[in-house]
Amino acid sequence: MNRTPRLDVPSWIFVPAAAGSLFIVLPLLAMLTRVDWADLPALITSPGARTALLLSLKTSTIATLLCLVFGVPMAIILGRSTFRGQDVMRSVVLLPLVLPPVVAGIALLYTFGRRGLLGGSLEAFGIQIAFSTTAVIMAQTFVAMPFLVVSLEGALRSSGQRYEEVAATLGARPTTVLRRVTLPMVLPAVASGAVLSFARALGEFGATITFAGSLQGTTRTLPLEIYLQREVDPDSAIALSMVLVVVAALVISLARRTARPA
């Protein structure tokens, strides 16, 4: 008990927080009450569901990695340097956030599709993106990236730059400063951003179906499977959603735990 005691947070704050939590928890509970627990095992282990779940996990993980690879540099450039056109870049990064996912899918088609902006050149290289797992990953990356960039940039702006200056006077090149000072400092925010991206990618539906289509094992992710299932049996769609939710919670808490010692 001799660690610095956490300061009290104001007690009234628990009231809105509890209200907010209830607002989130109640619908989830309501869903649970509708799940047909007897059918659940069969449903989950059905080949369609299993394949879709694995595909979802695979594509979302890769999409999250891509978000990190491209999004962290973007956040750093937005939050730690000044250049002309920075405000434009900041707005552009936000756009996929508001684009209805289906429209995002159309935009991707217009770009990487067979008759799209780059489609011809890609086809010349023998690259066919349409109806492939690659398309799923691209759709997920497109919609998920802004979450990482925006949340990380916010954290970078909240944190000062004094340690980075110290590192520079110790002879650290910008790369070293970034790797050993900046990133460790905002690690929790990188983690949050990655969680947001992963979750967004995992739940992605509209852009995927528009840009990549829906074929079992190749492009039909769990959300797509859930939508199809819903046409037949809404309750089992809900059960499948619960699977998605549980898997997501597991993956995220696992990632959190492994990231903590770093």
Added chain:
Amino acid sequence: MNRTPRLDVPSWIFVPAAAGSLFIVLPLLAMLTRVDWADLPALITSPGARTALLLSLKTSTIATLLCLVFGVPMAIILGRSTFRGQDVMRSVVLLPLVLPPVVAGIALLYTFGRRGLLGGSLEAFGIQIAFSTTAVIMAQTFVAMPFLVVSLEGALRSSGQRYEEVAATLGARPTTVLRRVTLPMVLPAVASGAVLSFARALGEFGATITFAGSLQGTTRTLPLEIYLQREVDPDSAIALSMVLVVVAALVISLARRTARPA
């Protein structure tokens, strides 16, 4: 030029950042090339589009405010206090992130719908939520809240607690500490979180159509209008999306500008 010079960011970082930006910009440009500029004015000023846009702005703004009112306390409790069940709460908050939006809509129906958990009690009070504008706002709040909570919690964890300790020794009650030290410190992150929430609410489709339906002037927000339009004329759907995107960019940059002096 005598301000502390920003330190250089590593130059290689511009490569992935540019690649990421291109990946986002190209599809948007591709969309622009497909917009029929001649038809655009008529389309935008059509009563359906105008009503939908106004409804979208109204509901998204209210939803963002609700996210702030309930989400900021949740983030603070998660990031600044310790209590049993904290990990559970953290996971629960994440869940709406991964829930496919349509399933989220179903969950809301199961809770606040006529046949839902609370539907009976609400109806007794003469409150009908489903298929009203209130339902739109609730759906948007439900899906948007986690973005605020998660990104703000990340920023809170990145920032230390030393200034808050100082404030306490100066006699500041927890509420004062929160208002005058903690929140100003993470203001950029609150802003980012609000932007994420607003964008998510503005683009919300699946939960809205399921929980609130699609009735012009009451529940048909712009994404729903776009979706409908796509059935008839995909190109004008895209043009409408551009409107959504531009409006979002305007609102966000306006909000940013007014928030800065605070």
Added chain:
Amino acid sequence: MSLTFRAAVKDRDLDVSLEVPHGRTLGLIGANGSGKSSVLAVLAGLVRADSGTAVLDGEELFSARVWVPPHRRRIGLLAQDSLLFPRMSVVDNVAFGPRSQGLSRPAARAVAQHWLIEVDAADLADRKPSELSGGQQQRVALARALATQPHLLLLDEPLSATDVGMAAMMRQTLRRVLAGRTAVIVTHHVLDAVLLCDRVAVLEAGRVVETGRTEEVFRRPRSDFAASISGLNMVRGVATGPDSLVATDGTVIHGEPDMALTPGDPALAVFRPEAVSVHRSAPGGSPRNQFLGPVTSIEPQAHLVRIQVGDLGADITADSVARLAIDVGESVVLVIKAAEVSLYHG
């Protein structure tokens, strides 16, 4: 109406009890890492003690059952780092405490202006902390701590970054402010302690090794740290007569006892380096104290030169050094008149 404090913090190896009578100021001195800041942190409620209790003006601050949170202790803490709120102006920083105590914004600003004038920083009022020099920051932080008018004031090295001239001014200000106020001040400077503290407590490795009236401690130190901070040579030994002791290495020292010593009792001999003269060989003459040994270092001081022979230092003029032509490693004899040596019970 006073402070009583006893606390142990295991992982900092701290176990300290202190008393400060109402309206008095206690100086806390000790080497780096001896636990001074930790004591203040426990008092302010920023670190929890594993055991112990503190009572301020009759009210328990903490104990096995009680825990008053920091903001309700009415204790003002000036920590070792200034930690000014980076997003507030200087005047808002200082007004923060009064505002928190419920004053209106203009009233709090007026209080802040008052304290900024006290620390000679009124012209900095509208700056951001990042636009201040180190010493300016420290003064503003001092003003901020003072502006809360706390029941107990804790100052951790309040003048460490302050320049010499400003420090003299600040000491005057602090004297005024501390009059009638219960306070604990951590310092590395004898002058701060002498001017500001009624009593001092010396910490060594998390334990109080000596307490007493300030002048007493510095004139008749009992701990090595107090002797060294006072700039005095100190030799521990056992009394061999009413006015002599034998050191652990066998040297006998004669001096002026405060009270006749009882042979066999532990005793201390203390003398100023300026009173020590240095010779190449033992000078003849009447009863004098002599120490023989190789020179371990020769250092210029402000006006004299310090010759160090083991633990003992002699301050002589640069001229004398030249005349003696001594060098590090050569043997010399240090000579101190018995009249210059204070002897007392240890």
Added chain:
Amino acid sequence: MSLTFRAAVKDRDLDVSLEVPHGRTLGLIGANGSGKSSVLAVLAGLVRADSGTAVLDGEELFSARVWVPPHRRRIGLLAQDSLLFPRMSVVDNVAFGPRSQGLSRPAARAVAQHWLIEVDAADLADRKPSELSGGQQQRVALARALATQPHLLLLDEPLSATDVGMAAMMRQTLRRVLAGRTAVIVTHHVLDAVLLCDRVAVLEAGRVVETGRTEEVFRRPRSDFAASISGLNMVRGVATGPDSLVATDGTVIHGEPDMALTPGDPALAVFRPEAVSVHRSAPGGSPRNQFLGPVTSIEPQAHLVRIQVGDLGADITADSVARLAIDVGESVVLVIKAAEVSLYHG
């Protein structure tokens, strides 16, 4: 092979030029806010000068056309705050510089261990910075700055949080480290300057008002700040003869000139407070310097009591104060033998 530096920073009202010959150490002294840290920040590349240039070992660091970023300047900076990287252990903090210079992890750790031993902090190697006391943090930060083996070392009040005993040790360490190294040290302590610096420059309000060999500046100060930091009384005036000057208030002062003064030239008189005696009325006798005025303050010092009369201070024993029975506000006469007054061209 040396440092030449000239820079102006408008919004800090700074306009300074300095030279440090290769392998020499320059002390930078001056009141709070006089611009010492700003000079270091400009040198290290953390603040841009509006105009000026710096050349280190023949290489331009900045000028109107050139801008070498901080990490390529090979300049080590110990800033006024320790700013240890909070998420790294102490040894990793110190190893950061060597690692950045391309050393392998074990090699960098070995270097770090070496410097931790130098600052007597080897036992803290595995702690996190938040688990260190203020003085310990400062020592670790010093080790971190030294471990980069920079071409130019900038130390901003390196010993301000260090206790007296440890400071003596650190000065020895710094002396060793600074030998043959080009360095600039900011300090508020005469002893640091005397022991570590070949020359000092005195800053006032962003301008260099005096530079010279260290002993020279402290023994024959020309600026008020240098006089006050040396603890000397200084009177400015105009020479009236080879060994006398007339102060602005008309008092004539006689003393020992370094060289015969030329009447009409500006001149300075300097004397130690210990050399001043205090009388209730003017004593008779041969040519002496006398100042009459009301006592403005009486302050105990470590061993003597400081009587302040306007700008002039006299240090006398507590016994004398009691015998004189003087109080603040009463008129006294300060008397200084001409032999104790140094006169020189101002």
Added chain:
Amino acid sequence: SNRPGESTTITVFAAASLQATFTRLGAQFETANPGTTVMFNFGGSSDLVAQLQDGASADVFAAADTVTMDKAVAAGLLSARPAVFATNSMEIAVPPGNPAGVTSFVSLADPGIAVVVCAPQVPCGAATRTVEQNVGVALMPVSEENSVTDVLGKVISGEADAGVVYVSDVISAGDAVDGVPIPTADNATNDYPIGVLKGSTSADDAGEFQAYVLGPEGQQVLAEGGFGTPS
């Protein structure tokens, strides 16, 4: 039937595939009945049923298949037996100019042709299955979409060489796609039923709307939209 100055609003829940035609019909109906406003809620038929069950208030429900309408009837949502007002059958949609040279349903089985269809779980997919069985080929689609809009989207964008959609979709897409008809013998047809809802607050006007859809004006608009007339 409205007296002048009085205004009523009727709310129509209609399948998404009816959007183009019903929007036109609504406007015509409003002109024919001054003071009456028609509001539409378009969506997937099954979504609409769920919404009605959950308390959404509406006057008329028009579904894209009888299975869904049967659900609504079973849930007791309708005030009378619904009537079939249109039929729809399948057609092959290809990008303008038919770049892949699709000539018949059988040619869709060519592995070099990228064909998209609806998933069998949704009505248009079920209809496609029927055609496959009638023709006697098994397609190897590159994608099984959730809705006919998605199929059409792939064809319009040129991403797919062909897609199996409703005749009405080919019509409403206009120049964006070309159609390759499927012979009636092989084709599958589904019925579009319409009914007045029990919860209707203006059942008279709702009945009038239903009659209008079933009447000559309605049938003409539907025929122009590519829908068949119920037998």
